[in-house]
Amino acid sequence: MLGIETSCDETAASVVVRDESGRGRIRSNVVRSQLDEHAAFGGVVPELAARAHVEWLDHIIAQAMDEAGLALDEVDAIAATAGPGLIGGVLVGLTTAKALAASLGKPLLAVNHLEGHALTARLTDGVAFPYLMLLVSGGHSQFVLVRGVGDYERWGGTIDDALGEAFDKVAKLLSLGHPGGPAVERIARSGDPKRFKFPRPLLREERLDFSFSGLKTAVRLQAEALAPLSDQDVADIAASFQAAVTDIVATRSRQALERFKAEFGGAPAQLVVAGGVAANQEISAALRAVVAEIGARLVVPPIALCTDNGAMIAWAGAERLALGAHDKLDVAARPRWPL
Ligand code: KG4
Ligand code: ZN
Known part of the structure; x- marks a missing residue:
């Protein structure tokens, strides 16, 4: 083909x-x-x-x-x-x-x-149906239940920005360049993820949806309040933003896998990650912790x-x-x- x-x-x-x-x-x-x-x-x-x-x-x-x-x-x-x-x-x-x-x-x-x-994930890892896909890219953020070829059910997704888009917008307002995800991740390594407590929109609700635009606004307001930003401010904002989205993605993935287990008792719970944000080490480490905790399998195909x-x-x-x-x-x- x-x-x-x-x-x-x-x-x-x-x-x-x-x-x-x-x-x-x-x-x-x-x-x-x-x-x-x-x-x-x-x-x-x-x-x-x-x-x-x-x-x-x-x-x-x-x-x-x-x-x-x-x-x-x-x-x-x-x-x-x-x-x-x-x-x-x-x-x-x-x-x-x-x-x-x-x-x-x-x-x-x-x-x-x-x-x-x-x-x-079937090409790279031979994953069998059914499984749950978390797609997090510059254009999409959603959970899709994959039952078979042509048999998909959307379990939830972003109601505003995609996750990669949120990384890109935060990078832009911190003048870190495009594409933003890798730049935010790099600079966040020297930052304090606890310095700012950014919001986790929708997280108290049960539905498997995401919202990242309010978070982006909170980041902008914080950056404006501190301006002019020192290098340490930039690193701390990037780290605190990354901590917030990591928390959101991990919490939602845990909920989605619990639902998967409830609906497919007999089948192994499998989470497959796709999209450019899968390259983020913080997020993938958090996902590894979630699957370890609830006894599921995580598949992250090679980033390319x-x-x-x-x-x-x-x-x-x-x-x-x-x-x-x-x-x-x-x-x-x-x-x-x-x-
Ligand atoms: O899947 P992709 O290459 O293109 C589409 O959007 O279809 O994803 C690109 C997105 C960009 O928004 C980029 O900033 C984000 O993935 N991204 C990352 C990382 N690497 C790429 N976001 C967070 N951390 C990364 N390391
Ligand atoms: Zn894509």
Whole structure:
């Protein structure tokens, strides 16, 4: 399966093999990040992203085929992200996939980007259904129960900002640059996580939702109150913010796993993490403590497969194709597409 991903700021293509027994193998996985194009703007500019995808996608696909040691007509099918995401970029990838499928006479798989994240742990770790996915990226923060291919149930998610977006906004107001997550994590190492007691919005409520915008506002107000900020102030704010979100994510994950245990008594409780924020060591350490405490299993795929990539799209396409699914050539790109 050739997989194409262009829904945000990564131009990516990959060749993945799924064998008869359902095991996956990555033959190539090429990702070109557009970080440099967007750096000056402090975030992803959709029009610039779409143009960069147009410029690069052919080369990235050629490189993925080359590294896989295959010619284009040797793949069985073509998969591409059809949404959700920035519509200009999605159109570039999906239209390219349609052209390849039509000209090569191969099936087309229009993949939901979230399904790609949801199924990656089966490619990397062979995780069996059912499991709970915590997706925490720059665009999404949600719990999804994964019962099977195409069988998903959203258990909760953010009602405002995504977690990665909150990291990025806090980094911006502390002048730490973009992307913010790694910068906040780095500077937080020399900070005092207890100096500021930032709010944990929604945490007293039972529902499995997140809210990060009030927290971001509290951080802004604190920064304004202290201005001009010393290096130590910046480190302490970053550490205190990270402590707050870590507490929120760990508490919610514990609740979600308790619910999982209650609903699937016989099955092992499994939490799979996806999205760029999975790279955060504080958060993953807190999740490890939660699963140890309640006797569950934590799966964090290699970080290159947690962030956006073509292999997750190829794999989701392969899982669907194995069940006899494929899409018509007039399938639409969808900027919004809940799982
Ligand atoms: O999954 P991803 O690469 O792209 C999408 O959003 O689809 O996630 C990127 C997000 C950014 O918001 C970035 O700041 C955040 O993940 N991130 C982190 C860390 N590394 C990346 N957030 C916290 N700690 C990190 N170490
Ligand atoms: Zn993503």
